[in-house]
Amino acid sequence: xxxxxxxxxxxxxxxxxxxxxxxxxxxxxxxxxxxxxxxxxxxxxxxxxxxxxxxxxxxxxxxxxxxxxxxxxxxxxxxxxxxxxxxxxxxxxxxxxxxxxxxxxxxxxxxxxxxxxxxxxxxxxxxxxxxxxxxxxxxxxxxxxxxxxxxxxxxxxxxxxxxxxxxxxxxxxxxxxxxxxxxxxxxxxxxxxxxxxxxxxxxxxxxxxxxxxxxxxxxxxxxxxxxxxxxxxxxxxxxxxxxxxxxxxxxxxxxxxxxxxxxxxxxxxxxxxxxxxxxxxxxxxxxxxxxxxxxxxxxxxxxxxxxxxxxxxxxxxxxxxxxxxx
Numbered sequence: 001x002x003x004x005x006x007x008x009x010x011x012x013x014x015x016x017x018x019x020x021x022x023x024x025x026x027x028x029x030x031x032x033x034x035x036x037x038x039x040x041x042x043x044x045x046x047x048x049x050x051x052x053x054x055x056x057x058x059x060x061x062x063x064x065x066x067x068x069x070x071x072x073x074x075x076x077x078x079x080x081x082x083x084x085x086x087x088x089x090x091x092x093x094x095x096x097x098x099x100x101x102x103x104x105x106x107x108x109x110x111x112x113x114x115x116x117x118x119x120x121x122x123x124x125x126x127x128x129x130x131x132x133x134x135x136x137x138x139x140x141x142x143x144x145x146x147x148x149x150x151x152x153x154x155x156x157x158x159x160x161x162x163x164x165x166x167x168x169x170x171x172x173x174x175x176x177x178x179x180x181x182x183x184x185x186x187x188x189x190x191x192x193x194x195x196x197x198x199x200x201x202x203x204x205x206x207x208x209x210x211x212x213x214x215x216x217x218x219x220x221x222x223x224x225x226x227x228x229x230x231x232x233x234x235x236x237x238x239x240x241x242x243x244x245x246x247x248x249x250x251x252x253x254x255x256x257x258x259x260x261x262x263x264x265x266x267x268x269x270x271x272x273x274x275x276x277x278x279x280x281x282x283x284x285x286x287x288x289x290x291x292x293x294x295x296x297x298x299x300x301x302x303x304x305x306x307x308x309x310x311x312x313x314x315x316x317x318x319x320x321x322x323x324x325x326x
Contacts (some may be wrong), residue, residue: 054157066299076295087321088296092304095297097274097282105278109192109257115197116253117246120204125238127205128212138209145202153266156195157182160267185275188268192276195263200256204249211245212238244323251316255309 067088075081090100123141127134144152152294159166160181168178181191215238223233261280264270270277271283277285287298 059227060252061301063302063306066217067297067303069296071295073293084296088300092297092300097277100274101277101279104189104276105258105280108189108260108278109254111193112196112200112257113250113253115193116200116204117250119201120198121208121242121246122250123201123205124208124212125234127209136151138175138205141205142202144199145206149199150266153195153263156191156198156263157267160191160194182268183272185273188272189275192264192267195267196257196260199263200253204253208242208245211242215241237281242322247316247319251312254312258305258309 068083068085069075069085070087070174071081089303127138157162160168162168162178162180162183165181167181172178179187181187219237219241220233223237228236259280260278261284264278264281265284268276270281283298283301283305285298286294286301
């Protein structure tokens with residue numbers, strides 16, 4: 001009797017209707033079973049994962065493999081290129097073109113970012129006044145950004161022509177002699193910078209204008225009541241509150257400008273005498289611009305650009321985390 005009573009006190013241990021009672025599932029067991037929401041999340045995530053793997057991860061892997069092997073046209077087709085380690089990188093660093101290309105890349109990127117951001121910010125502040133025809137003029141400023149790069153570069157190449165260019169014609173009208181914009185080593189880099197600034201300003205305008213729209217008007221009203229003039233309101237209200245938007249604008253502009261190839265190649269092909277050669281155009285010249293292509297060194301130069309963009313991206317992420325914690 002005592003034994004029977006003891007069993008009845010623990011219903012999970014005795015037999016009911018000839019079958020052992022199944023213990024209820026634990027919370028851990030429930031978590032192991034994917035819910036319909038989780039399956040839906042994986043379903044939405046799968047296309048993005050496949051896209052990133054095919055068009056980002058695999059090309060990066062192939063580019064890294066190219067830079068670590070001695071590829072020729074035959075071995076590129078047959079896939080039997082010998083492994084050479086960092087030999088291609090050492091060859092790139094020892095090449096006399098590397099230093100000028102690095103300097104040109106730094107100048108091209110820095111000057112373009114500075115002018116694109118400054119002009120874009122000035123236009124964003126101007127259009128933030130919401131005057132008449134503001135929307136129409138903003139739409140017109142988007143035209144350079146919407147045009148194909150080959151059209152923009154060809155147009156600038158024609159405008160900056162030494163003999164029939166409209167820029168030299170305008171200079172001649174005011175008594176200034178013609179400038180060899182595209183054929184002079186002193187002006188070729190400046191020419192492609194001008195064209196790239198013109199193309200990149202609309203992007204900065206759109207992003208910075210969106211950032212200005214998110215700043216409450218009450219802050220400007222409070223600053224005006226305190227006696228701040230327009231310049232003080234810009235320095236103490238507008239510019240500080242635009243820092244997050246400015247950071248992502250400059251980062252995206254940096255990544256885009258580092259890899260600019262179309263504009264330079266169409267206008268100057270990196271010349272004359274490599275005066276406008278950047279790492280992007282040099283990578284193309286090594287891999288595809290010669291009768292005997294150097295796939296390995298060309299891939300190595302491309303990987304250097306990837307590393308530079310990755311470093312600045314990590315710096316941005318770290319700065320954002322610090323700002324969030326503070």
